[in-house]
Amino acid sequence: MADRAGDDDKTRRVVFVTVGTTSFDALVKAVDSPTVKQELFTEGYTHLLIQMGRGSYVPTKSEGGSSLAVDYFTFSSSIADHLNSASLVISHAGSGSIFETLRLGKPLIVTVNEDLMDNHQSELAEELADQKHLYCARPQTLHQTVADMDLNSLVPYSPGDATPVTKLINRFLGFPDD
Amino acid sequence: MEKGHGCSFSGIVSTSTFSCTIVVVTLILVRILYVILWGPRPFSRRATKPLSTLIVLGSGGHTAEMLNLLVVLQKDRFTPRFYIAAATDNMSLQKAQLLENNLTAKNGTRVPNTAQFMQIYRSREVGQSYVTSIWTTLIAMIHALWLMIKIRPQVILCNGPGTCIPICAIAFLFKVLGIRWSSIFYVESIARVRRLSLSGLLLYKFRMADQLFVQWPQLQRKYPRATYVGRLM
Numbered sequence: 143m144a145d146r147a148g149d150d151d152k153t154r155r156v157v158f159v160t161v162g163t164t165s166f167d168a169l170v171k172a173v174d175s176p177t178v179k180q181e182l183f184t185e186g187y188t189h190l191l192i193q194m195g196r197g198s199y200v201p202t203k204s205e206g207g208s209s210l211a212v213d214y215f216t217f218s219s220s221i222a223d224h225l226n227s228a229s230l231v232i233s234h235a236g237s238g239s240i241f242e243t244l245r246l247g248k249p250l251i252v253t254v255n256e257d258l259m260d261n262h263q264s265e266l267a268e269e270l271a272d273q274k275h276l277y278c279a280r281p282q283t284l285h286q287t288v289a290d291m292d293l294n295s296l297v298p299y300s301p302g303d304a305t306p307v308t309k310l311i312n313r314f315l316g317f318p319d320d
Numbered sequence: 321m322e323k324g325h326g327c328s329f330s331g332i333v334s335t336s337t338f339s340c341t342i343v344v345v346t347l348i349l350v351r352i353l354y355v356i357l358w359g360p361r362p363f364s365r366r367a368t369k370p371l372s373t374l375i376v377l378g379s380g381g382h383t384a385e386m387l388n389l390l391v392v393l394q395k396d397r398f399t400p401r402f403y404i405a406a407a408t409d410n411m412s413l414q415k416a417q418l419l420e421n422n423l424t425a426k427n428g429t430r431v432p433n434t435a436q437f438m439q440i441y442r443s444r445e446v447g448q449s450y451v452t453s454i455w456t457t458l459i460a461m462i463h464a465l466w467l468m469i470k471i472r473p474q475v476i477l478c479n480g481p482g483t484c485i486p487i488c489a490i491a492f493l494f495k496v497l498g499i500r501w502s503s504i505f506y507v508e509s510i511a512r513v514r515r516l517s518l519s520g521l522l523l524y525k526f527r528m529a530d531q532l533f534v535q536w537p538q539l540q541r542k543y544p545r546a547t548y549v550g551r552l553m
Contacts, residue, residue, distance in 0.1 A: 163379075237511040238381035241553040243322070265513040269536070302510070302551030304389045307533050310547065311505055314531060316367035317397055 156189040157182055157210075158228035160221055162236045165196040169253045172281040173232060174212070181288045183210045187230065193221060203241040222246075232284070235263035240270065242289070244299035250276040251287055275299045348496070355495045360530045363503075373398040374473035374502075376484040377405040377412040382509060386479055387419055388552055389507065395423060398435040402471050406442040406483045413437045430484070438467060443482040461486045472500040479507040482518040490529045507533045510553050513539050516546075 159173050170176060170192055182190065192201050194213040204212040218224070223240075225231060225246050232251045233239040243250045252267040271278035274297040280285035313319065375390065377383050382404075395401075401420070405412040422434040443457040444450075464486035476491055478484035484506070491502040506529040508520045513536045516524060523529040524543055533549045534540055540548035 154466060161427070208432070236381055237509065237553070238384045241381075241510070245553075262509060262515065262517070265515070266511045269513045283401065302553045304392045304536075304552045307549040307552065308393050310533070310549065312394070313352065314505075315371065315503060316361045316363035316365055317394075318366065320394075 153275060155187045155225055155229040156191055157187045157230045158191050158193070158224050158234065159232045160193040160224075160239055161195040161197065161234045162311075163195055163217070163238050164234055164236070164255070165198070166234050166253075166255050167197045167199040168255065168257065168281040169234060169284075170194050170197050170199050170201060170214075170233070172253075172284045174199075175285070177210070178288060179210045179287040181285050182230075185288070189213070191215075191224060192230075193218065193224070233296075235267045237266055240266065244270075244275060245301050247298060249293040249296055251279055251284070251291070252276050252286060253279050255320055256280065270299075273297065275302070343501055351496050355492070356527045359495065360527070365395070370397055370399045371474040372400055372402070372471070373477060374402045374404065374471055374487070376478035376487055377409070377416060377417070377475065378479060378481045379404060379406065379409045379412060380548050381477050381511060382481060383409075383412040383415055385507070385510060385552055387415060389477070389479075390419060398438070398475060398506040400448055402435045402473060402484070403435065404440050404467065404487065405437075407439045408442055409439075409444065413439070433473050433525065440467060440483060440486075442463060443486055449473070457482075457486065461489065468494065473502050474500075476502050476504045477507075478504070478519075480509055480517045482519055483521060488523060492526075503530050504529045507549075507552065509540065510535045510551055512536070512539065514542075516543060526553070 159169070159171060164229050173190065173192060187210065188206060189211045190213070192212070194216055196202070200212045201212055203214070204210065206212070218272065222242070225243055225248060228248055230249050230251070231243045232253060233243060235254045236254050240250065240252060252271070254261065254264045254267055267276070267278045270276050274295065276296065277287050277291055309319070326507065336493070338407065375386065376388055403413060403416045417437060422435055426431045441456070441460045442465045443460040444453040448456070468490045476487065478488065488504055490505055494500045494502065505522050506520065508516060512520065516539065520532065524532055524546065532546045534546045535549065535551050537548055540546055
């Protein structure tokens with residue numbers, strides 16, 4: 143009913159948006175659009191936190207209540223805490239952001255920046271989307287993805303392992319196998 | 321013509337200079353072929369001593385992947401360690417320093433922290449035009465030569481991006497000239513699923529890496545000389 147300080151913690155569902163160290167105005171604009179914000183609010187999210195990086199488009203802050211609460215910042219030395227407390231993450235297609243999020247087991251929508259030249263990033267996003275570890279969207283279609291998504295259908299991501307490659311390196315150099 | 325003597329003398333000199341040049345060029349080519357074809361064979365002798373290791377860090381996701389690899393690497397076999405990052409990359413060396421500090425803390429015993437951290441001029445910034453990149457790559461090469469002469473590592477670990485190309489090129493040159501034989505291990509980024517990066521492609525085509533690792537089976541199919549190792553992240 144009325145928002146009390148105690149209730150906030152229980153019903154607080156944060157959507158965290160990150161663009162890493164890049165400038166990705168198209169994503170920030172899309173996320174800050176009435177359509178997407180309304181869609182997120184309808185799905186039960188209460189807060190929208192945007193890490194906007196080097197972008198020039200500044201979102202509009204909002205207290206929330208009868209609509210999504212919106213806040214933003216440019217950079218932080220570590221987004222791990224924000225990822226941890228998020229119920230949904232919308233990220234640019236950088237591999238660092240993607241795997242940091244997946245390894246925390248958070249639902250993820252990856253948005254590919256079509257303004258980048260030589261967009262190899264889409265390869266990774268598409269491959270992981272094919273394997274159903276995340277959703278892939280473009281800024282223009284983000285509202286559709288949010289509306290259609292079924293987070294329960296996402297397959298949990300099992301972290302990779304660097305030991306095979308270290309074994310091969312050791313063997314090549316003539317070190318004994320452990 | 322009175323220059324008869326002079327003509328035949330300079331004729332001899334120019335002929336022998338020419339032959340010398342041919343011989344030298346042939347020797348160099350043979351040596352290069354040897355390095356390329358014979359180089360990437362695993363060492364037949366057992367390694368007993370630790371190997372000095374140069375780790376080339378790229379920005380962002382690249383550094384995360386490399387640190388992931390370093391965490392499981394046997395530190396007593398790969399020491400002393402030298403870290404190089406691009407001059408414009410602020411975070412990577414810090415993260416590497418953190419990893420090394422954690423190691424010293426964990427060891428408890430007084431294992432001296434011998435790791436060194438250096439910066440190198442970048443061959444090409446993201447989005448930089450390929451034309452100006454030629455000049456900046458040259459500067460990076462000279463800087464790389466300077467650093468490589470100082471370090472002369474036995475092992476080089478890199479995973480792209482462009483920062484590693486001057487280093488690997490110099491290492492290759494050192495091999496050809498017999499100055500120092502560095503084993504070069506290149507791990508293509510996990511972000512590369514269907515195509516190699518430019519760095520990876522250069523190292524693959526020119527056979528400069530002793531082992532080139534890829535993290536997706538699609539790449540192994542496309543580049544048969546690469547080694548598939550599964551995902552690191």
